[in-house]
Amino acid sequence: MARLLTAKENSVALLMQYPFIRRSDEDKKRVKVLGPDCPELLISQSTTDRGRTYVRTFSSSVYGRWNWLTGCEVSNALYCFPCLLFQSPGTDICWVTSGVTDLKHLGEKCKKHESSRSHLDNSLKLRLFGRLSIREQLDEGYRVGIRKHNEEVTKNRHILSRIIDCVKFCGAFELALRGHDESADSNNPGVFLGLVDFVASIDSTLKEHLETATVFKGTSKTIQNELLDCMFSVVREQILKEVKDSDFIAIQADETTDISTVTQLVLVLRYIDSKMKVQERFFEFIPLQSSTAVNIATELKERLSIILPDQKEKEKLICQAYDGASVMRGATGGVQKRIKEDYPNAHYIHCYAHQLNLIMEQATSHISKVRNFFSDLGGFASFFSRSPKRTSVLDEMVSRRLPTSSKVRWNFHSRAVNTVFEHREDLIKCFHAIRDSGDFDEITVREAGAYARILEDPDFRFFLQLFHQIMPLVDTLYARLQKRSIDSVYIKRCIQRFQEDIQKIRDSLHAMTVEHSSLSLQSRKRVALSSEDHQRIAAEVCDTILGHTRERFQFTDHLICATLLQCDRFEDYQVDFPEEALKTTVKAYPVLDSSRLKTELELLYSNEEFRACSGAVDFLQFFMENNLGELFSETVTLLKILVTTPMTTAEAERCFSTLKRVKTFLRNTMSQDRLNALATLSMERAIVTEMTDFNVKVIDTFSNLKERRAKFLYK
Numbered sequence: 125m126a127r128l129l130t131a132k133e134n135s136v137a138l139l140m141q142y143p144f145i146r147r148s149d150e151d152k153k154r155v156k157v158l159g160p161d162c163p164e165l166l167i168s169q170s171t172t173d174r175g176r177t178y179v180r181t182f183s184s185s186v187y188g189r190w191n192w193l194t195g196c197e198v199s200n201a202l203y204c205f206p207c208l209l210f211q212s213p214g215t216d217i218c219w220v221t222s223g224v225t226d227l228k229h230l231g232e233k234c235k236k237h238e239s240s241r242s243h244l245d246n247s248l249k250l251r252l253f254g255r256l257s258i259r260e261q262l263d264e265g266y267r268v269g270i271r272k273h274n275e276e277v278t279k280n281r282h283i284l285s286r287i288i289d290c291v292k293f294c295g296a297f298e299l300a301l302r303g304h305d306e307s308a309d310s311n312n313p314g315v316f317l318g319l320v321d322f323v324a325s326i327d328s329t330l331k332e333h334l335e336t337a338t339v340f341k342g343t344s345k346t347i348q349n350e351l352l353d354c355m356f357s358v359v360r361e362q363i364l365k366e367v368k369d370s371d372f373i374a375i376q377a378d379e380t381t382d383i384s385t386v387t388q389l390v391l392v393l394r395y396i397d398s399k400m401k402v403q404e405r406f407f408e409f410i411p412l413q414s415s416t417a418v419n420i421a422t423e424l425k426e427r428l429s430i431i432l433p434d435q436k437e438k439e440k441l442i443c444q445a446y447d448g449a450s451v452m453r454g455a456t457g458g459v460q461k462r463i464k465e466d467y468p469n470a471h472y473i474h475c476y477a478h479q480l481n482l483i484m485e486q487a488t489s490h491i492s493k494v495r496n497f498f499s500d501l502g503g504f505a506s507f508f509s510r511s512p513k514r515t516s517v518l519d520e521m522v523s524r525r526l527p528t529s530s531k532v533r534w535n536f537h538s539r540a541v542n543t544v545f546e547h548r549e550d551l552i553k554c555f556h557a558i559r560d561s562g563d564f565d566e567i568t569v570r571e572a573g574a575y576a577r578i579l580e581d582p583d584f585r586f587f588l589q590l591f592h593q594i595m596p597l598v599d600t601l602y603a604r605l606q607k608r609s610i611d612s613v614y615i616k617r618c619i620q621r622f623q624e625d626i627q628k629i630r631d632s633l634h635a636m637t638v639e640h641s642s643l644s645l646q647s648r649k650r651v652a653l654s655s656e657d658h659q660r661i662a663a664e665v666c667d668t669i670l671g672h673t674r675e676r677f678q679f680t681d682h683l684i685c686a687t688l689l690q691c692d693r694f695e696d697y698q699v700d701f702p703e704e705a706l707k708t709t710v711k712a713y714p715v716l717d718s719s720r721l722k723t724e725l726e727l728l729y730s731n732e733e734f735r736a737c738s739g740a741v742d743f744l745q746f747f748m749e750n751n752l753g754e755l756f757s758e759t760v761t762l763l764k765i766l767v768t769t770p771m772t773t774a775e776a777e778r779c780f781s782t783l784k785r786v787k788t789f790l791r792n793t794m795s796q797d798r799l800n801a802l803a804t805l806s807m808e809r810a811i812v813t814e815m816t817d818f819n820v821k822v823i824d825t826f827s828n829l830k831e832r833r834a835k836f837l838y839k
Contacts, residue, residue: 134158136196136203136223144209153254160194160205162187167200169227180227190234192247201225204237206246214242270839277835280340283333284826284836285819287342290319291351292812295805298785301348317343340834352801354825358818359804359811363393363405367431370395371761372768374443375470376404377424377452377459378776379415382783384792387412389420390779391427394443394770400748402609402741402767404775406807407431409783409800417451421462428467438467439715445473445770448482471682471712475773476615477605479676484537484598487668493653493661497587500578501540502528504551507571514558514568521554522547538595544579545592552579586658589636590629590665597625606774611767612679612686614739619677623670630666633659682712686766688725689743691735698729713765721758728759740766782806 132138134155144152167182186202187193194205201223207215218224219237226233237243294301294316303314320343324331334341341347367373376392389410397403410423432438444463446452452459453474460472488494505526508514518525524547527539544551555576559569578584601622604610637655653661679686684705687693701722710718728734737743744763747753753760786802787794794802805812812818827836 132158132161134194135161135163136194136208137198139208155209156250156253160187160192161196162193163195163197165195165197165200165202167225167227169225171228182227186230189231190238192238192243193234196223199223202230204243204246206250207243210246210249212242212245212249214240215246216240216242273835274838277838279329279333280834280836281823283330284342284823286323286327286330287320287347288351288355288819288822290316290323291348291355292805293319295352295355295802296809296812298782298802298806300791302345316348340832349795349798350826350829351822352798352805354822354829355812356797356801356804357825358815358821359808360407362811362815363407363808364431366397366403366405367393367395368437369398370768371440371764372396372442373431373440374445374768374770375424375428375441376445376770376773376776377420378447378773378780379412379420380780380783382787382792383789384787387415388783389423390776390783391424392773392775392779393431394775395768396744396764400745404608404770405811406775406779406804409779409796409803411796415451417454417457417459417462420451421459424459424463425466428463439469441467441470442713442765443473443769444470445475445773447478447773448474469713469715471769473683473770474676475771476677477602477772477774480598480602480605483669483672483676486672487665490668491661491664493583494587494665497584497591498537500584501537501544501588504544504575505540507575511568513564517558517561518554521557522550537591538599541588541591541595545588548579548585548588552576555579583653583658586637586653586662590662593629594626594665594669597622597629605772608775609741610771611740612683612769612771613689613743613766614741615771616679616686616690617692617738619673623673626666626669626673630663630670633662633666637662681708683769685709685712685762686740688762689728689740689766691737694729694735697725701726701729709762713762716761717758721762724756724759728756779803779807 133151139155144155147155162184164184165182169180171178171180187195192205194203194208195201196203199222202225203223204219208220211220216237224230224233291301293299299315301314301316303310303317304312306313306317320330320334324334334343372395374394376394377389379387379389382388389412391407391410393403393405393407395403395405408427410427412419412423428441432440444460444467446460450458453472455461460470464470464472488498505528508518508526509528515525524543526543555572558564558572559576564572601618604618605615637659685708687705688697688702688709706718706722706725710716710721734743737746740763744760744767747756747760747763782803783799786806787799815821823836
């Protein structure tokens with residue numbers, strides 16, 4: 125690779141790496157001026173003639189005999205310079221790919237090649253390159269025609285660019301392109317046509333085109349779909365380019381059912397781009413015929429073969445993150461096992477946000493008193509949601525709506541706990557008002573009285589106070605797990621802090637139960653449970669949370685590498701180096717050099733300045749900003765692995781939110797290609813905005829889809 129970087133512009137190695145046809149006109153002219161590269165080659169050939177052995181060696185004099193010859197120091201072979209540049213049909217591949225090394229028959233091969241039609245054609249193209257074509261030199265009318273053609277192309281590309289802007293706008297803001305009736309006199313032509321008309325009112329060229337166009341108007345459904353396909357293709361090409369330039373990649377996958385009852389599997393790519401920023405890119409919605417492990421794994425492998433086409437690039441896939449369903453996490457026949465058969469470095473991560481929900485569900489479902497508490501808590505919102513009349517009383521007396529609870533999203537439970545805790549007295553008054561007003565039916569009066577007694581119940585009040593302390597901690601951890609720029613080192617610290625806070629609550633249970641008992645005695649209400657029972661149940665809840673947190677969030681196997689860069693343990697590591705963690709890390713990621721990594725880590729542990737970093741992202745940014753990448757090469761590689769490894773599948777959930785907004789009840793027959801294109805424009809609008817030549821690439825792709833009567837390509 126180093127030889128290629130220092131090679132001359134006209135060298136064979138660079139011409140193969142960066143073909144002549146893909147270079148700019150200035151580069152092409154410079155290569156032509158430089159002419160064939162004529163290096164000394166180390167070619168030798170043994171031959172036997174009449175019982176005697178001769179050794180032929182390369183002589184640079186052959187360049188003088190055939191001025192079209194060029195040599196390559198990398199492959200030690202001879203090539204044809206004009207054929208290498210233009211490669212017209214019929215060109216002998218021997219002279220442009222593998223090269224010629226047969227010195228014995230070199231003269232014979234050269235004479236045969238220089239008389240071939242393809243060589244003469246390529247040589248003619250080289251001679252005339254940079255000059256006016258023969259046709260242009262001979263025909264003034266032709267030049268006028270070319271100029272008029274290019275002027276028409278410029279106008280057509282400007283019009284198409286404006287139409288592309290309208291499609292981009294609709295896609296970015298998840299608006300339906302088509303209206304109920306798109307005829308000329310329609311009152312509801314749709315957002316797209318309305319936007320095109322608005323742009324035409326401030327763009328005279330587009331306005332004239334819409335009024336006079338007969339060949340290509342650009343507003344039909346077919347053109348919309350083709351433009352969407354081209355936009356999707358351009359964005360995907362940019363994502364694949366970023367993936368190719370990255371060192372490591374991880375995938376996130378999850379499935380849901382859309383409005384038309386089609387099972388959609390979303391694929392999200394996570395990697396570090398050239399600017400050292402963590403990117404989580406939507407790649408595609410994949411329709412599934414069945415949700416079996418075999419089918420899901422087959423679909424994922426098909427996409428991965430596009431993302432990582434080369435065998436060597438398979439090592440770049442270091443992680444696969446799913447929601448933890450048995451079909452995904454199965455160790456013998458699950459998706460993660462089947463993917464790892466082809467991608468050995470793709471370690472499995474069970475989404476930590478899902479794990480947190482499982483921890484809270486476990487802590488609150490196996491204790492009957494706690495389970496009853498959350499059941500009663502969910503009943504408040506249900507009571508008011510069934511009647512606008514009840515809701516009006518709630519709005520008048522409490523001025524706050526009650527959020528519904530959810531078994532899947534524990535932040536909804538938290539909102540319900542906080543609202544009821546903060547407005548308990550007002551809610552009691554509200555239920556009493558409904559019960560005593562005489563304006564409601566018997567069922568409503570009976571339920572209102574029951575809910576008022578629940579709010580006054582000492583047991584309910586105790587658990588309300590307990591979870592009012594616990595749920596904000598769950599909320600904080602859950603919010604941190606939703607961020608894109610998180611890593612295992614940062615999450616490890618967040619989990620430790622969460623465990624410490626839960627332990628503090630457990631240690632303060634005695635004081636809380638004593639306070640609650642005194643309040644219960646003052647209110648002269650019957651205590652269903654004693655203070656000892658309250659303390660025992662609360663301790664069981666805290667112990668369950670702590671136990672499951674340690675079990676489910678335990679960093680083992682490949683995640684043990686996160687412990688190597690926990691800054692709060694650097695002082696301990698300076699005294700006792702974590703040898704076992706290093707061995708496990710190197711075993712999980714063979715790309716790391718164990719001895720070099722150990723030396724670099726020892727230096728980090730001994731330097732107090734590094735103990736202030738809060739996570740792998742901070743570490744990586746520090747090393748890059750201070751040009752320490754080469755000095756700490758193995759540490760930077762480890763950091764890239766840690767940062768690339770996703771700890772949650774939150775981005776997949778965000779994709780599902782977009783899916784529900786794009787494919788609605790009124791658009792439930794949308795094709796899969798259109799869905800993917802619109803979803804990409806919405807979720808990856810940053811790429812579209814950052815690509816200054818986005819419209820140009822879309823127009824080029826659009827014009828090459830098929831033969832068009834409208835002209836979009838310059839001559």
